[in-house]
Amino acid sequence: MAQSTKSGSSSLDNQAAPAKAKSARKGRPVSLIYVPLFLGGSHRGASMGPAAMRVAELPERIKNFGFQVAEEIDIDVPHSVCWWDTQSHGKCIPEISQVSEAVADAVESALEAGNLPITIGGDHSLAIGSIAGAASYWRKRNEQFGLMWFDAHADINTPDTSFSGNVHGMPLAVSLGKGDPKLVELRGFSPKIPAKRAVLIGIRDLDAPERDMINQTGITPFSMREVDHLGLGRVTDLALASVGPDVSGLHVSFDIDVIDPDVAPGVSTASRGGLSYRESHLALELLAESDLVRSIDIVELNPAFDVRNRTAELAVELILSALGKRIL
Numbered sequence: 001m002a003q004s005t006k007s008g009s010s011s012l013d014n015q016a017a018p019a020k021a022k023s024a025r026k027g028r029p030v031s032l033i034y035v036p037l038f039l040g041g042s043h044r045g046a047s048m049g050p051a052a053m054r055v056a057e058l059p060e061r062i063k064n065f066g067f068q069v070a071e072e073i074d075i076d077v078p079h080s081v082c083w084w085d086t087q088s089h090g091k092c093i094p095e096i097s098q099v100s101e102a103v104a105d106a107v108e109s110a111l112e113a114g115n116l117p118i119t120i121g122g123d124h125s126l127a128i129g130s131i132a133g134a135a136s137y138w139r140k141r142n143e144q145f146g147l148m149w150f151d152a153h154a155d156i157n158t159p160d161t162s163f164s165g166n167v168h169g170m171p172l173a174v175s176l177g178k179g180d181p182k183l184v185e186l187r188g189f190s191p192k193i194p195a196k197r198a199v200l201i202g203i204r205d206l207d208a209p210e211r212d213m214i215n216q217t218g219i220t221p222f223s224m225r226e227v228d229h230l231g232l233g234r235v236t237d238l239a240l241a242s243v244g245p246d247v248s249g250l251h252v253s254f255d256i257d258v259i260d261p262d263v264a265p266g267v268s269t270a271s272r273g274g275l276s277y278r279e280s281h282l283a284l285e286l287l288a289e290s291d292l293v294r295s296i297d298i299v300e301l302n303p304a305f306d307v308r309n310r311t312a313e314l315a316v317e318l319i320l321s322a323l324g325k326r327i328l
């Protein structure tokens with residue numbers, strides 16, 4: 001069974017106070033949820049993502065920025081033989097469903113506690129769980145939330161359309177209510193979010209069935225063409241307008257492969273022509289300024305393809321931008 005182990009804040013509090021610690025910010029305490037999930041992709045190195053983020057001192061950097069790290073949770077991922085099954089149209093679905101339950105529990109509990117859950121991958125199939133947890137939280141309050149999905153890919157395949165059978169190409173479809181019932185029906189309701197409150201940003205590498213699916217579902221896409229044409233600042237403003245004025249919060253699902261591989265080489269499925277270093281920061285700075293970000297995924301870090309951990313260090317910096325770090 002997928003289990004989670006919690007380490008409370010006490011061990012963190014015992015560390016020496018950093019010399020340059022700023023006064024506490026008014027932001028919510030952070031829950032770090034580490035998910036070394038690799039079962040949704042083709043590259044086992046994604047399982048090392050959470051460790052690389054710790055090597056890049058993620059919790060320390062968050063505390064130095066003035067936020068409390070309320071908890072660090074490690075989600076167990078089974079080392080299943082399913083991963084070698086190349087024939088399946090939906091690889092490891094029972095195992096990913098099990099992990100998704102644990103991720104959903106952790107994210108929902110963090111939100112209930114008034115914390116900001118940041119889920120660290122691991123492959124993008126973990127968003128099935130994190131979005132289920134966030135959706136469950138907002139649903140109980142009868143409030144709406146928006147979904148900002150940053151990715152080179154659309155992740156909107158289903159077992160019927162996928163060429164690879166890899167579930168990390170399916171989590172957006174699942175969240176919109178399409179795909180294997182074991183994933184779609186998590187938490188007993190579907191869809192987790194209506195397409196009109198979800199946007200895709202930075203896409204550039206799509207399968208033909210994914211184009212149909214984008215049209216069919218009505219999700220709002222901002223491809224790299226729009227980013228090039230309008231600039232990422234304008235695209236982010238349009239994305240915020242698109243999810244509607246009545247959302248109480250945002251879930252940000254940030255696939256690091258949305259960034260250009262020259263800047264972020266440590267990902268499993270690199271695609272040229274992505275966001276620049278500054279564009280990736282700007283998007284998260286602007287979302288932080290909206291004051292709506294309530295849950296975050298940072299996914300697809302693959303240290304096996306990284307260069308001296310620089311992609312992990314970039315991912316840590318991006319999290320700080322999402323928490324409100326700015327140039328001035």
Ligand SMILES: [Mn+2]
Pocket residue numbers: 124151153155168255300
């Ligand atoms: Mn993705």
